Amino acid sequence: MKIQNVAVIGTGILGTQIAIQAACHNYIVTVFDIDAASFGRVLERLKIRMQNSSRQPTIPWPQMKKGARRVKQCASLKEAVAGADLVIEAVPEDLALKRKVFKQLDILTPRKAILATNSSSIPVSRMEKATGRPEKCLNIHFYSLDQGRNIVDVMGGTRTLPGIIKTGKEWVQSIGCIPLTVKKEILGFCFNRIWRAIKREALYMWAGGYVDFRDVDRGWMNWSGMSPGPFGLMDGVGLDVVYDIEMVYYKESGDPKDRPPKALKAMINRGELGVKTGKGFYTYPDPEFRRPGFLKASS
Ligand SMILES: NC(=O)c1ccc[n+]([C@@H]2O[C@H](COP(=O)([O-])OP(=O)(O)OC[C@H]3O[C@@H](n4cnc5c(N)ncnc54)[C@H](O)[C@@H]3O)[C@@H](O)[C@H]2O)c1
Incomplete structure (x- = not known):
């Protein structure tokens, strides 16, 4: 199957990046978001994120800006997916919402189209039943392309055809990314599960009062040579x-150790959402971990 037309549903921080990455690799890209201003707003945010990062993005900003102009923003879901060969949903991490979107996509999208989810944690097997084409459903999970992270987890559902997985992987490669194949369904896919284990321990140690979050980041940055650390x-x-993703793991296991800490919820309730609101564990645009001397300081 040849993919030419790609539709991305939900143009938040990830959907916008996926759409632009595909457009920059010559795909015809259409997008839809219930908030029509989202794409433009996120594009501005991406520019700032890239300016403030020491990492190289997958596509330099001038090309990204050009690619963004080639993404067609649609006024309805129907218009966005009418000619799609591949649809990737990137709406918030909420299973009921994703099922609803998959159901709508099944009705509005050509029968041949592959339906993929960018979910960070939910296997597509939980959404495939909302469609009449489980054999064409896939997890295609991206990371932050603006930070140069071009790995992509690819995982099928209970009935996904091998040919669909192959097409999905080839498409991922065709847009300059590296597919990480999951051979047997597992929550969190390939690399994201590893990253999640680090997040869980980091949050547990901070919320339990065992360590200062800065020391976790210091340790990580020193040991791995990567910046920032888990909290950054x-x-x-x-x-x-992050909270929504942790809740998916908790609901799955019922293990109290998997429950995201109350202290994290309290931060969210105060509007401390991280870079996007200017305050999370650190304050932005000038977080402590980027200041000289951070690595040698003591908490
Ligand atoms: N943030 C990350 O670093 C990251 C990384 C990988 C995967 N993901 C996953 O990607 C998905 C999106 O995450 P995000 O961080 O981009 O979220 P986000 O909140 O930045 O964006 C979600 C977008 O979806 C839109 N939306 C909501 N309901 C919709 C609907 N019914 N139809 C169309 N648009 C709708 C919202 O208006 C918003 O613009 C989630 O499943 C998340 O787990 C996120």
């Missing part, structure tokens, strides 16, 4: 998004 990274993802 969570600020970048958005603490509300």
Whole structure:
């Protein structure tokens, strides 16, 4: 199957990046968001994120800006998906919402189209039944392309055809990314599950009062040579998004250790969502972990 037309549903921080990455690799890209201003707003945010980052994005800003102009913003879901070969939903991490979107996509999208979810934690097997085409449903999970993270987890559902997984992986490669294949369904996919284990321990140690979050980041940055550390990274993802993802794991296991800490919820209730609101664990645009001497300081 040849993919030419790609539709992205939900143009928040991830959907916007996926749409632009595809447009920059010559796909015809249409998008829809219930908030029509989202795409433009996120594009501005991406520019600032890239200016403030030491990492190289997958596509330099001038090209990204050009690519963004080629993304067609549609006034309805129907218009966005009418000619799609591949649809990727990137609406918030809420299973009921994703099921609703998958159901609508099944009605509005050509029968041949692949339906993919960018969910950070939910296997597509939980959404496939909302459609009449479970054999064409896929997890295609991106990371922050603006930070140069071009790995993509790819996982099928209970009935996904091998040919659909192959097409999905080839499409991922065709837009300059590296597919990480999950051979047997698991919550969190490939790399995201590893990152999640780090997040859970980091949050547990901070909320339990065992350590200062800065020391966790200091340790991580020193040991791995990567910047920022887990708390700086969570600020970048958005603490509300982190919370929702942790809740998916908790609902799955019922294990109290998987429950995101109340202290994290309290931050969200105060509007401390990370980079996007100017305050999370750190304050932005000048977080402590980027200041000289951070690595050698003591909490
Ligand atoms: N933030 C990250 O770093 C990250 C990384 C990988 C995957 N993800 C996943 O990608 C998905 C989106 O995350 P995000 O961080 O981009 O969220 P976000 O909150 O930035 O964006 C979600 C967008 O979806 C729109 N939306 C809500 N309901 C909709 C609907 N019914 N139809 C169309 N648009 C709708 C919202 O208006 C918003 O613009 C989630 O499943 C998340 O787990 C996020």
